[in-house]
Amino acid sequence: MNILFFTVSAGEGHNQVAKTVAAHIKNHWHHHNIRIIDTFNYMHHHLHKIIIETYMKSIKYMPALYRFIYNRSEYTDSSISDVSEFLNQILLSRKLSKLLADFEPHVIVCTHPFPAEALSVMKRKGKINIPLVTILTDYTIHPSWINKEVDYYIFPSETFAYQFQYWQIPEEKAKFFGIPVDEKFNLHPDRNKLCSELKIKNTFTALIMGGGLGLGNITDTLNYLFTYNMDLQLLVVTGKNEDLYKYLKKIDRPNLKVFGYVNNIDELMSVSDLIITKPGGITVTESLNKELPIIVTSKLPGQEERNTEFILNNGIGMIANSPNSLISCINLLKEDLEKYNIFKQNMARLKKPNASKDIAEFLLDLGTQEKYTINIV
Numbered sequence: 045m046n047i048l049f050f051t052v053s054a055g056e057g058h059n060q061v062a063k064t065v066a067a068h069i070k071n072h073w074h075h076h077n078i079r080i081i082d083t084f085n086y087m088h089h090h091l092h093k094i095i096i097e098t099y100m101k102s103i104k105y106m107p108a109l110y111r112f113i114y115n116r117s118e119y120t121d122s123s124i125s126d127v128s129e130f131l132n133q134i135l136l137s138r139k140l141s142k143l144l145a146d147f148e149p150h151v152i153v154c155t156h157p158f159p160a161e162a163l164s165v166m167k168r169k170g171k172i173n174i175p176l177v178t179i180l181t182d183y184t185i186h187p188s189w190i191n192k193e194v195d196y197y198i199f200p201s202e203t204f205a206y207q208f209q210y211w212q213i214p215e216e217k218a219k220f221f222g223i224p225v226d227e228k229f230n231l232h233p234d235r236n237k238l239c240s241e242l243k244i245k246n247t248f249t250a251l252i253m254g255g256g257l258g259l260g261n262i263t264d265t266l267n268y269l270f271t272y273n274m275d276l277q278l279l280v281v282t283g284k285n286e287d288l289y290k291y292l293k294k295i296d297r298p299n300l301k302v303f304g305y306v307n308n309i310d311e312l313m314s315v316s317d318l319i320i321t322k323p324g325g326i327t328v329t330e331s332l333n334k335e336l337p338i339i340v341t342s343k344l345p346g347q348e349e350r351n352t353e354f355i356l357n358n359g360i361g362m363i364a365n366s367p368n369s370l371i372s373c374i375n376l377l378k379e380d381l382e383k384y385n386i387f388k389q390n391m392a393r394l395k396k397p398n399a400s401k402d403i404a405e406f407l408l409d410l411g412t413q414e415k416y417t418i419n420i421v
Contacts, residue, residue: 045076045077045150045151045408045411045412046076046077046078046079046147046148046149046150046151047066047069047076047077047078047079047149047150047151047152047153047407047411048078048079048081048143048144048147048149048151048152048153049062049065049066049078049079049080049081049152049153049154049155050062050081050083050152050153050154050155050156050159050160050163051080051081051082051083051154051155051156051159052082052083052084052155052156052158052159053082053084053085054156056324056326057181057182057324057325057326058155058156058181059080059082059155060225060326061155061179061181061223061224061326062080062153062155063080064224064225064226064400065153065179065224065400065403065404065407066078066080068224068227068400068401068403068404069404069407069408072404073404073408076408077147079147081143081159083156083158083159083162084158086139086143087139107344107345108345110345110346111345111346111349114186114345114346114347115346117186117187117188118186118187119187140162140163140166141166141171144172144174149174150174150175150411150412151174151175151177151407151410151411152174152175152176152177153177153178153179153407154176154177154178154179155178155179155181156181157178157186157188157189158188160176160178160189160191160194161188161191163176163193164176164191164192164193164194167193168193175195175196175410175411176193176194176195176196177194177195177196177197177198177407177410178194178196178197178198179198179223179224179403180197180198180199180200180223181223181325181326182200182324182325182347182348182350182351183200183201183325183328183350183351183354183355184347184350184351184353184354185199185204185207185211186347186350187211190211190212190213194217195217195410196217196218196219196406196410197213197217197218197219198219198220198221198222198403198406199218199219199220199221200220200222200223200325200329200396201220201222201354201394201396202220203354203358203394205218205220219402219403219406220396221396221398221399221402221403221406222329222395222396222398222399222402223325223326223329223396223399224399224400224403225326225329225330225333225399225400226310226400227397227400227401228310229310229313229330229333229334229397230333230397231310231314232314233311233314235314235315238311238314238315239315242301242311242312242315244277244279244301244315245277246315247277248275248276248277248317248378249276249277249278249279249315249316249317250269250276250277250278250279250316250317250318250319250320250374251279251281251312251313251316251318251319251320251321251336252265252266252278252279252280252281252319252320252321253280253281253283253309253319253320253321253322253327254281254282254283254285254321254322254342261341261342262280262282262288262292263288263291263292265320265341265370266278266280266292266295266300268367268370268371269370269371270297271367272367272371274371274374276299276374276378277299277301278297278299278300278301279301279303279312279315279316280292280300280301280302280303281303281304281306281309281312282302282303282304282305283304283305284304284305286304289302289304309330310330310334313330313331313334313336314334316336317336317337317377317378317384318336318337318338318339318374318377319331319336319337319338319339320339320341320364320370321338321339321340321341322340322341322342322343322344322348323338323340323343323348323351323352323355324344324348324351325347325351328351328354328355329396329399331360331361331391332360332391332394332395332396333395333396333397335388335391335392335395336391337360337361337362337377337384337387337388337391338355338360338361338362339361339362339363339364339370339373339374339377340352340355340361340362340363340364341363341364341365341370358390358394359386359387359390360387360390360391360394361387362376
């Protein structure tokens, strides 16, 4: 069977979801052919660079503008989607047609709305009749994800079912498998042994992160905590932010340990009691699977603001918009065991530890059942 994934390198989450599901299929069913397409890069390398740099600069230097555009596009205004559809047709249609004709996929999976819309246009025009599946990568439903030509939507939680009527999503198209992350986040290793291996103390510990790119107000957060001189071990992951890593490594604090871009976030979560972070969809999911209560200290405009709403509305974390609020949140989780356990219980109820397996099995079953055609015009 041929399975084709389309993603976009806007942050780390969209790519990571595609790679996680693809890896599960490859590890358990070796005979299937899988290809992952980074959509903008496939269109044109220079265009990809321009789009991604524009996106990153807009959320960093013009967050208010990005928030305005995102919020406006959440409602019935179709101007943005109309422009997107036009660009899809002009820039992608011919290249997509050749790719689909060459690879002959039995199932197509999108982890970003841009390729999902482009493929929906092709289905609408009768150019393809291939099962199209989208995996939402944040804890929100944005209209850019919704196309009537999509055959199935994979949602992060059943809590979104109440929105189906508003978005006109047929219930039979919904699968509540969750956001797939590496299965190692389901493991619960011996904490004493792991602390010894990591050369840290087994004491109350906060993990501080800013996603794979090391974004957010990590430096400010640390300064707050140093000012209050809390009895707290701090593990900081700077991701790919090398300047931040070099800066923090110069700080000489016995309760601070700094990491760069690492592949053992699961282990760092296992030795931590809470996470202070920006609420990217992947980070929220990994924390859920580890049942690690979340404190949000910064958030990117748009989808991360919606992820924060999910965190607060479902009782799996708190938000700290000031130094005093942050200290209060930490002390509450540290001192109030009953409250702490409520957070963990809510996370245990919401988590989807088998997401990768469930999605992989669903895709393989779908590919054997559905008839597909490619009509290149």
